[in-house]
Amino acid sequence: MTAPEPAAPPRRGRGRPGHDQAAVLRTAVALFNRRGYDATSIGDLAAELGVTKSAIYHHFASKEDLLRLALDDALDELTAVVSAAVSDADGASARDRLREVLRRSVEVLAAHQPAVTLLLRVRGNTPTEVEAVKRRRWLDDQLAGLVRDAAAEGALRDDISPDLVSRLLFGMVNSLVEWYRPEGAHDAATVADAIASIAFDGLVRR
Amino acid sequence: MTAPEPAAPPRRGRGRPGHDQAAVLRTAVALFNRRGYDATSIGDLAAELGVTKSAIYHHFASKEDLLRLALDDALDELTAVVSAAVSDADGASARDRLREVLRRSVEVLAAHQPAVTLLLRVRGNTPTEVEAVKRRRWLDDQLAGLVRDAAAEGALRDDISPDLVSRLLFGMVNSLVEWYRPEGAHDAATVADAIASIAFDGLVRR
Numbered sequence: 028m029t030a031p032e033p034a035a036p037p038r039r040g041r042g043r044p045g046h047d048q049a050a051v052l053r054t055a056v057a058l059f060n061r062r063g064y065d066a067t068s069i070g071d072l073a074a075e076l077g078v079t080k081s082a083i084y085h086h087f088a089s090k091e092d093l094l095r096l097a098l099d100d101a102l103d104e105l106t107a108v109v110s111a112a113v114s115d116a117d118g119a120s121a122r123d124r125l126r127e128v129l130r131r132s133v134e135v136l137a138a139h140q141p142a143v144t145l146l147l148r149v150r151g152n153t154p155t156e157v158e159a160v161k162r163r164r165w166l167d168d169q170l171a172g173l174v175r176d177a178a179a180e181g182a183l184r185d186d187i188s189p190d191l192v193s194r195l196l197f198g199m200v201n202s203l204v205e206w207y208r209p210e211g212a213h214d215a216a217t218v219a220d221a222i223a224s225i226a227f228d229g230l231v232r233r
Numbered sequence: 234m235t236a237p238e239p240a241a242p243p244r245r246g247r248g249r250p251g252h253d254q255a256a257v258l259r260t261a262v263a264l265f266n267r268r269g270y271d272a273t274s275i276g277d278l279a280a281e282l283g284v285t286k287s288a289i290y291h292h293f294a295s296k297e298d299l300l301r302l303a304l305d306d307a308l309d310e311l312t313a314v315v316s317a318a319v320s321d322a323d324g325a326s327a328r329d330r331l332r333e334v335l336r337r338s339v340e341v342l343a344a345h346q347p348a349v350t351l352l353l354r355v356r357g358n359t360p361t362e363v364e365a366v367k368r369r370r371w372l373d374d375q376l377a378g379l380v381r382d383a384a385a386e387g388a389l390r391d392d393i394s395p396d397l398v399s400r401l402l403f404g405m406v407n408s409l410v411e412w413y414r415p416e417g418a419h420d421a422a423t424v425a426d427a428i429a430s431i432a433f434d435g436l437v438r439r
Contacts, residue, residue, distance in 0.1 A: 198408020
């Protein structure tokens with residue numbers, strides 16, 4: 028995977044914050060995505076950056092610390108988007124909130140592609156991975172609930188299980204990590220509109 | 234990833250064919266998916282199977298040989314499905330052939346889930362991976378062409394780029410490797426129908 032967008036700067040970690048720390052995290056995420064987290068060592072990361080291992084440990088306590096910061100970056104963004112969608116504070120219909128969460132999820136994936144790529148590949152051995160998988164499952168459950176609410180409103184066809192609809196819609200969104208390129212032919216807003224159009228109205232010309 | 238379905242038996246490799254050879258390949262694919270191809274050694278595979286390394290080399294020339302057999306298994310199936318769809322030998326419309334290739338792709342993913350999972354994660358360092366990426370790209374190009382043909386027939390809405398439609402539809406199909414479980418609530422035929430219904434007609438109740 029390429030890493031076309033910088034990850035957000037870390038919000039925790041040892042030592043003074045600044046460019047160095049963000050650059051280390053960004054490179055770590057790119058390496059984890061390219062080689063796998065388990066197969067990447069702090070030594071590999073130091074070699075890639077052309078610095079000593081102790082220069083990395085100045086900023087980060089451990090490899091797992093780097094993983095946690097990257098996964099939290101993706102999860103915090105996605106959690107904010109999903110929490111807003113499942114709250115009906117503004118009185119919007121579940122159908123409109125579902126359309127909005129599809130659109131905003133695409134924006135998060137496009138803006139945080141390396142961190143979300145890492146998140147989607149996590150399988151869960153370390154405590155950090157177990158926690159991330161738990162947070163992902165919470166997101167999936169909330170989204171499935173929102174699809175159920177939209178179906179219960181009578182807005183959606185009822186011949187496909189809401190759980191399956193949720194899997195497929197967010198499968199379409201998540202596929203962005205595999206093929207979306209910020210410098211490519213389609214910007215995030217165009218992709219978001221395409222997903223919402225296909226999902227709600229389908230491809231057939233009417 | 235779990236490996237709920239056995240990969241198809243290998244069609245090449247050294248030594249006599251039979252149960253042992255298929256079991257070695259199946260276990261290799263599961264390990265590659267769990268740990269990553271680069272991070273898995275023939276020693277790891279031997280330990281997982283409880284046999285010696287030379288027992289593995291009796292059947293397979295190298296680790297890359299195992300990778301090639303697994304990727305060919307997935308690619309041969311997908312190539313057959315896509316080739317049938319892009320040939321209009323039976324005079325079916327591009328729209329009907331697109332619907333059919335969606336359906337049959339789901340069947341291949343469900344029946345060959347471990348091998349397709351491996352294929353979708355290939356990044357391309359070894360000659361085997363480079364070749365697999367090339368074959369995947371051919372499949373993607375054929376599918377994008379089929380979507381273009383269906384749009385040109387006037388059957389599909391023309392406000393979304395056919396390339397983007399193709400990415401999103403097969404993003405939805407490919408997401409199965411992440412969440413589909415043969416023992417789960419939805420069988421492959423149900424999933425295939427759901428994808429075709431969402432893709433063509435959308436979720437909105439009419």
